[in-house]
Amino acid sequence: MVVQLLGRERESAVLDGLLRDVRDGRSGVLVLRGEAGAGKSALLDELAGRAGRLRVVRAAGVEAESEFAYSALQRLCAPLLDGPAGPAGLDGLDGLPPVQREALRVAFGLSAGAAPEMLLVGMAVLGLFAEAAAAGPLVCLVDDAQWLDLMSQRILAFVGRRLDRESVLLVFAERTVDGAGDGGFAGLPELPLPGLGDAEARALLERALPGPVDARVRDRIVGEAGGNPLALLELPRGLSPAELAFGLGGPGSGPPPARVEEGFRRRVEALPADSRALLLVAALEPVGDGPLLWHALRLLGVGPEAAAPAEAAGLVVLGAPVRFRHPLVRSAVWRAAAPEALRAAHRALAGATDGGRDPDRLAWHLAHAAAGPDERVAAALEDSAGRALARGGRAAAAGFLERAAALSPEPKGQARRALAAAAAHLSAGSTARVPDLLAAAELGPLDLLQQAHVHRLRARAAALTGRGSAAVRPLLDAVRRLDGLDPAAARETCLTAFGTALRAGRCDPEALRLVAAAADALPPGDEPAGVLLRALAGWSTAGPVAAQPLLARALAGRPEAEDPALLGAVVDAAAELGDLGAWLDVTDRAVRSARATGALSTLAAALPHRAAALGFAGRFAEARALLAGAAAVGGGADGAGDADRAAVSALLDAQQGRERPVLAAAEGLARAGGSGGGSGRLVAVAALARAVLHNGLGAYAAALEAAQEGAAYRDLAVYHWTCGELVEAAVRAGRPESAARARAELAGWARAGTPWAVGAGALAEALAGEPERAEERYREAVDRFVRGGLGGFEARARLLFGEWLRRQNRRAQAREELRAAHGAAATMGMAAFAERARRELLAAGETVRRPEASESVLTPQEARIARLAADGQPNAEIGAQLFLSPRTVEWHLRKVFTKLGVASRRELDGVLSGG
Numbered sequence: 001m002v003v004q005l006l007g008r009e010r011e012s013a014v015l016d017g018l019l020r021d022v023r024d025g026r027s028g029v030l031v032l033r034g035e036a037g038a039g040k041s042a043l044l045d046e047l048a049g050r051a052g053r054l055r056v057v058r059a060a061g062v063e064a065e066s067e068f069a070y071s072a073l074q075r076l077c078a079p080l081l082d083g084p085a086g087p088a089g090l091d092g093l094d095g096l097p098p099v100q101r102e103a104l105r106v107a108f109g110l111s112a113g114a115a116p117e118m119l120l121v122g123m124a125v126l127g128l129f130a131e132a133a134a135a136g137p138l139v140c141l142v143d144d145a146q147w148l149d150l151m152s153q154r155i156l157a158f159v160g161r162r163l164d165r166e167s168v169l170l171v172f173a174e175r176t177v178d179g180a181g182d183g184g185f186a187g188l189p190e191l192p193l194p195g196l197g198d199a200e201a202r203a204l205l206e207r208a209l210p211g212p213v214d215a216r217v218r219d220r221i222v223g224e225a226g227g228n229p230l231a232l233l234e235l236p237r238g239l240s241p242a243e244l245a246f247g248l249g250g251p252g253s254g255p256p257p258a259r260v261e262e263g264f265r266r267r268v269e270a271l272p273a274d275s276r277a278l279l280l281v282a283a284l285e286p287v288g289d290g291p292l293l294w295h296a297l298r299l300l301g302v303g304p305e306a307a308a309p310a311e312a313a314g315l316v317v318l319g320a321p322v323r324f325r326h327p328l329v330r331s332a333v334w335r336a337a338a339p340e341a342l343r344a345a346h347r348a349l350a351g352a353t354d355g356g357r358d359p360d361r362l363a364w365h366l367a368h369a370a371a372g373p374d375e376r377v378a379a380a381l382e383d384s385a386g387r388a389l390a391r392g393g394r395a396a397a398a399g400f401l402e403r404a405a406a407l408s409p410e411p412k413g414q415a416r417r418a419l420a421a422a423a424a425h426l427s428a429g430s431t432a433r434v435p436d437l438l439a440a441a442e443l444g445p446l447d448l449l450q451q452a453h454v455h456r457l458r459a460r461a462a463a464l465t466g467r468g469s470a471a472v473r474p475l476l477d478a479v480r481r482l483d484g485l486d487p488a489a490a491r492e493t494c495l496t497a498f499g500t501a502l503r504a505g506r507c508d509p510e511a512l513r514l515v516a517a518a519a520d521a522l523p524p525g526d527e528p529a530g531v532l533l534r535a536l537a538g539w540s541t542a543g544p545v546a547a548q549p550l551l552a553r554a555l556a557g558r559p560e561a562e563d564p565a566l567l568g569a570v571v572d573a574a575a576e577l578g579d580l581g582a583w584l585d586v587t588d589r590a591v592r593s594a595r596a597t598g599a600l601s602t603l604a605a606a607l608p609h610r611a612a613a614l615g616f617a618g619r620f621a622e623a624r625a626l627l628a629g630a631a632a633v634g635g636g637a638d639g640a641g642d643a644d645r646a647a648v649s650a651l652l653d654a655q656q657g658r659e660r661p662v663l664a665a666a667e668g669l670a671r672a673g674g675s676g677g678g679s680g681r682l683v684a685v686a687a688l689a690r691a692v693l694h695n696g697l698g699a700y701a702a703a704l705e706a707a708q709e710g711a712a713y714r715d716l717a718v719y720h721w722t723c724g725e726l727v728e729a730a731v732r733a734g735r736p737e738s739a740a741r742a743r744a745e746l747a748g749w750a751r752a753g754t755p756w757a758v759g760a761g762a763l764a765e766a767l768a769g770e771p772e773r774a775e776e777r778y779r780e781a782v783d784r785f786v787r788g789g790l791g792g793f794e795a796r797a798r799l800l801f802g803e804w805l806r807r808q809n810r811r812a813q814a815r816e817e818l819r820a821a822h823g824a825a826a827t828m829g830m831a832a833f834a835e836r837a838r839r840e841l842l843a844a845g846e847t848v849r850r851p852e853a854s855e856s857v858l859t860p861q862e863a864r865i866a867r868l869a870a871d872g873q874p875n876a877e878i879g880a881q882l883f884l885s886p887r888t889v890e891w892h893l894r895k896v897f898t899k900l901g902v903a904s905r906r907e908l909d910g911v912l913s914g915g
Contacts, residue, residue, distance in 0.1 A: 005042055007200030007229070014191055015047045018169050022054070022137045027163035029170045031145070031185045034193030036257035036328050037230025040173035043193075044141045047171060055132065056139045060327075061147030064284055064334070067400070068360065069393020070121075073152035074108045076140060077125065080132045095131040097876050100124035107151075107391050115390050118151065119595075119603060122158035123880055129159065130166040130885035137167040144327050145174040145185065150395040150428070153184045160188050162883050165891040175327075195227020208233045230326060234260045257328065264325075264332035267313050274306035276333075279315065280345045282322050283333040284365075293322060295352035300344065343369050360384040363400070373409035381407070382417060385424065394428035402433070405440065415444025422457050434461040452481035456493055463496070469504035469511040472497050476518050487523050491530045494519050496565045498536050502572065505680025506713035507673070516540035528559035532569045539576065539716065545748045548577060552752070555582045560589065564605035571609045575717035578749065578756030580788055583613040591626075595880055604630060608644045615652045616756075618791025618828040623652055625864035629882060643672060647685040654692035655792055657832025662693045684715040684722070691725040695732075696832030703729035704738065711742065720749045720760065727764045728800070739768040755788025763797055766804070774804060795824040799837050806844050814844045822848060858899060865889060866896045870908035 005012060011032075018028040032040045048056050059076035081093060093101045103116035104124040132138050142148070142156065160170050172185060196204065201222050209218075225231040268276060281296050297306070310316050317323045324330045337345070350365035363380035370377050381404035388397040401421035408414035422437035438454050446454065459474035475497035482490035494515065501511040519537035524530060535554040539547035551573045559570060567590055574583035587610035594603035607630035614623035630645050650665035666686040673682025687710030694703035707726035711719060723742040730739035743764040750761030759781045766777035778801040785794035802817035822837035824830075838848045858866060861882070868878045875886035875893075882889070893905075902908060 005039060005046055006204050007196040008039060008043060008046075008193075011043055011191060011193065012046065015043065015171070016050065018171075019047070019050060019054075019139075022139065022167050022169040025165060025167050027166045027168045027170075029160040029163055029188050030172070031188050031190040032171065032173045032193060033176050033190050035228065036175050037228045037234075037260050037326070038193040038195070039229045040175070040193060041143050041326070042229070044143055044171065044173055047139070048141060051139045054137045054139050055135075056141065058141045058143070060143035061145055061149075061152075063147045063331070066147050066149050067364065067396055068149055069151045069388050069391055069396035070107050070109075070149065070155075071152065072142070072148045073125065073155055076142065076152075076156075077104075077108075077128060080128055080138075093128065095134075096124055096127045097880065100127055100880075104128065107393075109387070109391055112390065118154055118158070119883075121151075122155045122162075123883065125155055126159045126162055126166075126883075126885050127876075127879075129163075129168045129170075130887045133167040134887070137169070140168065140170045142170070142172045145172040148184070149393075150430075151393055157185050157188065160185070162885070162888075164884065164888040166885050166887045196229060196232070197227070198222065201225065201227050201232055204229060204232045205236070208236050228257065228260070230328070231257070231260050234263050261328045261332045261335075264315065264329045265336045267315060268329075268333055268336060271309050271313060272306070274302045275309040277302050277341070277345070278306045279310055279329075279333045280337050280341060281348060282316060282318075282324070283330045284342075284345050285322075285349055290318070290322060292349075292352050296345075296348040299348040299351045343371060360387060360400075367403050367407060370407055374407050375409050375413070378404040378407040378409075378413065378417065382420075385420070389424070394424055395430060398424035398428055398430070398433070402437065405437070411444040415441045415446055416450070418444070419446070419450060419454060419457075423453075426457055426461055431461045434458070448481075449485045452478060452485055455481050456489070459493075460496070463500060469501060469508035472500050472504070472508070472511040472515060475500065476514060479518050479522070483522060488525060488527060488529070491519075491522055491525050491527075491533050492563075492565075494522060495529045495533050495536075495569055498533065499565055499568050499572075502536075502716050503679045503681050505684060505715050507680040507683075509713075512540055528554075528557075528570075529566055532559075532566070532573060535573060536569065536716075544576065544714070544719075545751055548752045551577050552579075555579060555586075559586070560593070564602055567602065567605055567609065572717045576720075577752045578720070578754040578760070578788075579752075580613060580616055580754075580756055580790060584610070584617065584789075587613055605644075608648045612648045612651065615648070615655060616792060617789050618795070618824070618830075620652060620656060620829050621863045622867070623648075625861060625882070627652075628861065643669070643679065643682060647682060650685065650689040651692070654689040654696070655833075656829050657693065657696045657835070659693060659697065659832075662689050666690050680713060681715050681718065684710050684713065684718045688718060688722050688725065691722065691729065693832070695725055695728050696830070696836065698732075698836060700729045700732035704733045704735060707742075708738065720746060720757070723749075724760045724764065727767050731767045736768065739764075743768045755784040756790055756793070759784030759788065759790065759793065759797070763800065767800065775801075778804060791824065791828060792830060795821050795828065795830060796833055798824070799833060799840070802837070802844075803840055806840060811844045815841060815846050818844060819846070858896060862892055862896050862899070865892045866900070866908055869893055869896075869905050872905075 014030070018030060021028050032043055034040055044058075048058070057076055057079045059072050061072050065071050093104060096104070100120060100123055102111070102113055103120040105111040106113040106116050107121045129138060129140065145153070148156070156170070156172070160172075163170060172188075174185065195201070202218065205218060205221060205225075221232070221236060268279060271279070277300055278297060281300070281302075282293055285293055285296070294304070297303075307318050311318060315325050315329050317325075346365045346369035350362055350369055353362040353365060355362040359380070363377065363384045366374075366377045367381055381400045385397040385400035385404065388394075388400060398421050401417050401424055405414050405417035405421055408417055418437045418441040422434045422441065425431070425433045425437065434457060438458055441450075441454055455474070456478035459471055459478045462474050463471035475493055479490050479494045479497065482493060497515045498512075498519065501508070501515045504511050516537045519533050520541070522533070524534055531554045535547060535550035538550045554573050555570070555577065559566070567586070570586050571583060574580070574586065587606055590602060590606040591610055594606055607626045611623040611626040611630070614620070614626065627645055627649055646665055647669060650662055650669060653661045653665065666689050669682045669686035669689075673679040673686065687706045690706035691703045691710060694700070694706060703725060707722055707729050710722040711726055713719075723745045726742040727739045727746070730736070730742065746757075746761045746764040749757045751757075762777045762784060763781035766774045766781060769777065778797065781797045782794060782801060785797055798817045798821035802814045802821055805811075805814035805817060818837050818841045822834055822841060825834035825837060841848050864882065865878055868881065873881075875889040878884070879886045879889045884892075896908075897903060900908070
């Protein structure tokens with residue numbers, strides 16, 4: 001029988017509801033948030049009791065182990081890995097795709113291999129949970145989540161955001177400070193635990209008081225406890241009647257959790273020395289390994305009799321595993337220990353640890369046992385960092401290296417390790433420690449290449465944390481230092497600077513000139529970064545027409561773009577040339593490769609690039625599904641990923657005529673891009689989105705104003721599309737002089753020879769060129785757009801051609817083009833342009849009904865799943881692409897079958913093609 005917690009009826013009801021959901025086949029996630037002692041652990045215990053026969057797995061974060069990558073995640077997953085063959089059999093992994101299975105084995109240190117990316121490990125854990133729940137609902141409980149190691153925190157948050165129909169319940173208990181958590185689980189459903197009400201607080205206090213107490217003393221205790229359940233239970237404990245009579249301290253005694261921890265500290269100090277040593281070793285040995293604990297205690301000369309006083313004081317339960325009365329007991333023991341006592345405990349634990357089985361924990365204990373510099377320990381920590389990196393634990397590697405630098409006796413070794421620690425922190429996305437570590441590295445002797453890398457890391461950190469072009473100058477300084485020492489690294493760094501300068505655009509035109517000059521000064525390279533750098537420098541200095549052959553050469557080999565900076569440059573080159581085929585090909589390979597390898601940073605960059613390309617092809621449902629996937633993956637530390645997704649979403653909305661979202665997004669993009677040191681390219685995209693929207697709505701004066709704003713600066717990959725919108729808007733608004741200038745720009749672009757560029761040039765000539773050649777140029781534009789697979793531009797070209805034919809009184813031919821334009825635009829969801837075509841058809845003498853909404857229309861995610869299933873992909877592969885578990889994919893497919901009235905995957909292709 002489970003006892004109802006006093007004053008937590010509302011919270012218990014929420015947890016009961018989650019248990020009902022998981023028994024009904026739905027998944028759930030919840031973060032219990034409250035101060036220390038609020039009852040989070042008690043609620044988890046109650047939930048485990050109410051789970052009945054459901055499978056329950058548990059883990060807890062431990063502050064002392066927060067440097068060990070995946071340590072908490074491994075403890076949580078360990079029971080799910082065990083099969084009939086025992087832990088070594090790892091039968092629980094058998095249902096995962098091989099690449100995910102191997103990623104999890106490497107992350108947990110069970111096998112050697114390339115460091116897995118977080119995305120791949122996250123998908124593997126999601127699949128592991130789903131596989132475990134296939135035999136019955138699974139409940140996962142994580143206590144003290146604020147102390148999870150960084151990788152465990154990120155993976156579990158990733159999984160929590162993707163749980164859907166797996167019958168998995170994931171509940172975290174996270175301690176808050178000043179009412180806020182650390183943000184690691186931002187976006188997940190949460191349940192705050194406030195203090196108990198007065199009546200419940202008094203009832204709980206009655207259970208803790210040793211005997212009758214004056215009513216005024218009760219009032220004082222209740223008031224000072226602030227409704228904190230643990231404070232109500234622990235503050236009176238061990239106090240004499242006289243102490244109770246005089247209250248629990250003055251107003252400066254701190255919040256209830258601090259005073260509870262102080263109470264635990266007093267109880268620890270009252271114990272015999274051997275019992276205190278036992279508690280300290282147990283606090284520093286977070287796994288709760290009983291044999292290891294007693295081995296370490298024997299090395300300290302502490303015998304089993306030391307346990308009785310600690311257990312009698314209600315501070316610890318020495319079972320398997322060892323458990324403290326409350327996490328605050330562990331904190332009190334740890335924080336109250338003298339430095340020499342801490343070192344002695346770590347020495348004992350190091351002596352008891354099997355270095356062959358657990359070399360990293362041995363190195364960590366040795367590091368904390370060291371009273372001063374020790375090269376042997378520093379080298380062991382450096383080895384641990386290498387193993388952590390091999391498992392993908394960049395944050396853990398950074399921690400090992402930072403400690404190794406501090407313990408290095410020689411300045412040269414200290415500088416080298418500090419530099420490596422800074423690189424590891426930057427790779428982990430934690431830039432706060434980078435400046436201090438680089439400053440420490442510079443105190444030691446560094447060779448010229450190491451000095452150059454110091455500047456490179458400092459510039460990259462500035463690029464991640466700064467805005468706009470602020471990082472361009474530091475990056476160029478690093479380029480100058482690397483030139484002659486590491487030419488390939490110099491070109492790669494210069495390419496990163498080019499991307500930053502291109503993003504700054506009109507907000508800092510000088511930045512692009514500086515980068516182009518630096519690129520020209522570097523020795524040329526035939527690697528992809530070198531070829532792209534030369535092409536972009538040519539575009540910047542010689543102009544877009546002269547740079548077309550260089551850009552075409554850069555794309556000719558279809559370079560593999562696994563690095564986000566390189567991918568961005570390849571996409572920019574493809575867009576500048578109007579080569580949609582290359583754009584689609586490169587981004588398709590980048591997305592597939594990133595998904596296969598779990599390269600999270602590349603995937604976060606590749607998905608918006610591919611979504612934009614799919615929009616040009618008129619494949620809007622697929623584009624939106626990819627954007628949803630990009631949002632699930634996340635973006636860079638500088639928020640660039642969020643901005644890129646917003647920009648692509650605005651352009652998709654503009655082509656589909658969604659007025660409110662476009663105007664709201666354009667305002668936000670312009671504000672973010674135009675602020676001090678911002679991104680001029682965002683300003684250009686905002687203007688372009690408004691121009692496309694207003695052209696679709698027939699508001700040509702507004703479209704012209706927006707297009708002129710966008711075309712005021714020649715932004716790579718954006719300018720020529722803007723010129724096309726400007727020509728259409730200027731012609732319709734009666735501004736031929738504005739149309740002529742943009743038409744001339746597009747004539748130069750057409751020399752690139754790609755279907756998009758040639759088609760755009762032809763369309764501009766049809767609209768604003770010689771009237772007697774208009775029909776020829778319209779037909780050429782349509783033909784080029786068809787050849788290039790540019791579905792959206794084809795529909796718009798047919799619409800403009802049909803409008804021209806109607807004005808020429810060639811109504812039958814006009815209706816033919818307008819019907820094609822209307823059908824294509826309506827099918828693709830380009831509602832504004834479809835409405836324009838509908839109105840023109842009415843004027844041409846043909847009635848077209850407005851499309852009727854249907855309840856059977858699939859959601860974007862359902863449409864994407866249906867298309868992938870129709871292509872023959874199994875659920876596991878679909879789930880890997882959309883960051884869903886295979887069971888959730890199956891649930892969505894059942895809904896798709898119901899909506900479309902089909903019974904199997906074989907029928908999907910015909911229905912979707914017919915639709």
